Amino acid sequence: MFYLLFIAHIAKGLESSSCKLLECSKGPTQGNCIEDQGDKILISPCIDGYICEKSQFDEFGTWKNTTCEQDITATTLCKVPDGSLYTGRKCCVSPNCNSTQCTNDRCEGISEGSECIDDEQCYPGYYCKENSDSGIKICSAAETEMCSRDNQCPIGYGCNNGYCMQFHTVEVARFVERDIFCTTNFSYGGRCDYIRAFSKNAELTGDLGCDIGVNCEYLTGVESLIYETFPCLCAGISGAKGGYCGLYAEKSMEASNYFKALVYDTSSCSGYYSHTDDYEILYECGSITYETYEYAKSMISRYNYYNLYVSHALDHCSRPLGLFDPWYDQTTFSYAMYVTTYFAIVLGVY
Ligand SMILES: *[C@@H]1O[C@H](CO)[C@@H](O)[C@H](O)[C@H]1NC(C)=O
Ligand SMILES: *[C@@H]1O[C@H](CO)[C@@H](O)[C@H](O)[C@H]1NC(C)=O
Ligand SMILES: *[C@@H]1O[C@H](CO)[C@@H](O)[C@H](O)[C@H]1NC(C)=O
Numbered sequence: 001m002f003y004l005l006f007i008a009h010i011a012k013g014l015e016s017s018s019c020k021l022l023e024c025s026k027g028p029t030q031g032n033c034i035e036d037q038g039d040k041i042l043i044s045p046c047i048d049g050y051i052c053e054k055s056q057f058d059e060f061g062t063w064k065n066t067t068c069e070q071d072i073t074a075t076t077l078c079k080v081p082d083g084s085l086y087t088g089r090k091c092c093v094s095p096n097c098n099s100t101q102c103t104n105d106r107c108e109g110i111s112e113g114s115e116c117i118d119d120e121q122c123y124p125g126y127y128c129k130e131n132s133d134s135g136i137k138i139c140s141a142a143e144t145e146m147c148s149r150d151n152q153c154p155i156g157y158g159c160n161n162g163y164c165m166q167f168h169t170v171e172v173a174r175f176v177e178r179d180i181f182c183t184t185n186f187s188y189g190g191r192c193d194y195i196r197a198f199s200k201n202a203e204l205t206g207d208l209g210c211d212i213g214v215n216c217e218y219l220t221g222v223e224s225l226i227y228e229t230f231p232c233l234c235a236g237i238s239g240a241k242g243g244y245c246g247l248y249a250e251k252s253m254e255a256s257n258y259f260k261a262l263v264y265d266t267s268s269c270s271g272y273y274s275h276t277d278d279y280e281i282l283y284e285c286g287s288i289t290y291e292t293y294e295y296a297k298s299m300i301s302r303y304n305y306y307n308l309y310v311s312h313a314l315d316h317c318s319r320p321l322g323l324f325d326p327w328y329d330q331t332t333f334s335y336a337m338y339v340t341t342y343f344a345i346v347l348g349v350y
Contacts, residue, residue, distance in 0.1 A: 020041050020236075022236035024314055024316040024317035029047065030047050031068065034052065035066075043317050044317065051069060052068055053069065054321070077090075081096045082096070083096070083098055086099075086109070087099070087120060087268075088274075088286075090105055090284055091105060109126075109270060110123070112126060113139065119272070120271030124270050125154065127139070127270070127271065142155075146162055155264070155267045156266075156274070158275055160178070161177050172192045172253075175191050176192055183256045188222070188227065194253045195221065196253075197252075199211075199245055208249065210243055211241060216231070216233075216245030216247065218245075218247065218248050227248070233246065236313030249306045250304075255303065261333075262282065262292070264282060264287040295330070295333040298330075
């Protein structure tokens with residue numbers, strides 16, 4: 001049995017002593033994308049128009065033979081106009097939109113003062129506010145201070161203990177209501193926090209390597225409390241004596257760089273779509289640049305498949321499988337951000 005990252009709360013009883021070898025096959029297939037060949041697990045990307053169900057890669061348990069399936073999401077928006085898209089979302093034809101109006105590939109919203117049912121129907125920066133006397137709901141400008149829910153707040157802000165607060169801006173050790181307000185996207189005991197990995201009583205750095213058969217101890221950063229103890233996890237390399245304590249890599253201090261890149265205050269969308277940290281939505285709604293989107297996508301997928309990423313077991317097929325890009329270079333992003341900031345200063349934007 002080979003077991004992988006995250007979903008930490010199922011399958012705790014699994015032994016990691018029987019880790020299996022993972023191997024990328026030579027070419028794309030229409031047959032099995034995951035195939036248990038007894039001595040190893042053969043992984044193949046699917047041919048165009050087909051996808052491999054990926055859930056096995058981020059769950060614990062045994063590997064199951066999995067066949068490439070036709071990608072039904074590839075059917076275009078233009079063919080299935082169901083009126084489900086709200087303000088600012090990308091559309092093809094007007095019937096795609098809840099407002100029944102698609103202008104320059106974006107759904108129109110309804111204007112300030114119009115009657116509404118949901119926040120997502122209003123223009124960006126507005127929400128569907130109920131008049132406490134009449135019970136009538138109309139699109140109204142966002143609140144700047146007090147709130148009872150995220151969508152009442154400005155774009156990129158949420159409701160933290162009754163006040164609007166920008167997502168991913170609260171530093172470690174400060175109090176918050178939810179993880180999303182923390183620079184680390186993680187809180188413990190009501191305070192922003194992070195996780196440090198230890199094995200054999202020593203703090204792990206670098207790739208978080210550990211010996212199979214020993215435990216990893218995960219401690220909170222602020223008060224050094226035990227968050228979880230879990231066996232060293234396999235790397236997908238046959239006979240490898242080593243594995244990784246990467247279970248909470250996305251809650252490390254380093255990961256906060258990634259969340260800080262997702263701070264935003266503009267959007268072409270409204271309601272949920274302008275009060276989330278989902279990078280796919282943020283990119284579609286113009287809240288983050290393409291560079292930030294690429295960076296976010298690369299980082300989160302590396303954290304999700306941490307052991308496969310650091311062990312390089314699947315480097316030759318992880319990208320076509322849509323798992324992660326082993327060659328994405330973070331310095332490209334840092335450089336792009338530096339250049340943008342530099343020119344903004346020169347032009348006097350800040
Ligand atoms: C998975 O597929 C391989 C090759 O077709 C086959 O030999 C093996 O028995 C299959 N395993 C299961 C559990 O069906
Ligand atoms: C638009 O959304 C509202 C709910 O938010 C719904 O009641 C209405 O039927 C939708 N209109 C269209 C054209 O789908
Ligand atoms: C932040 O953490 C939550 C779980 O608490 C997760 O659902 C969300 O996707 C994370 N945000 C990002 C940007 O990865």
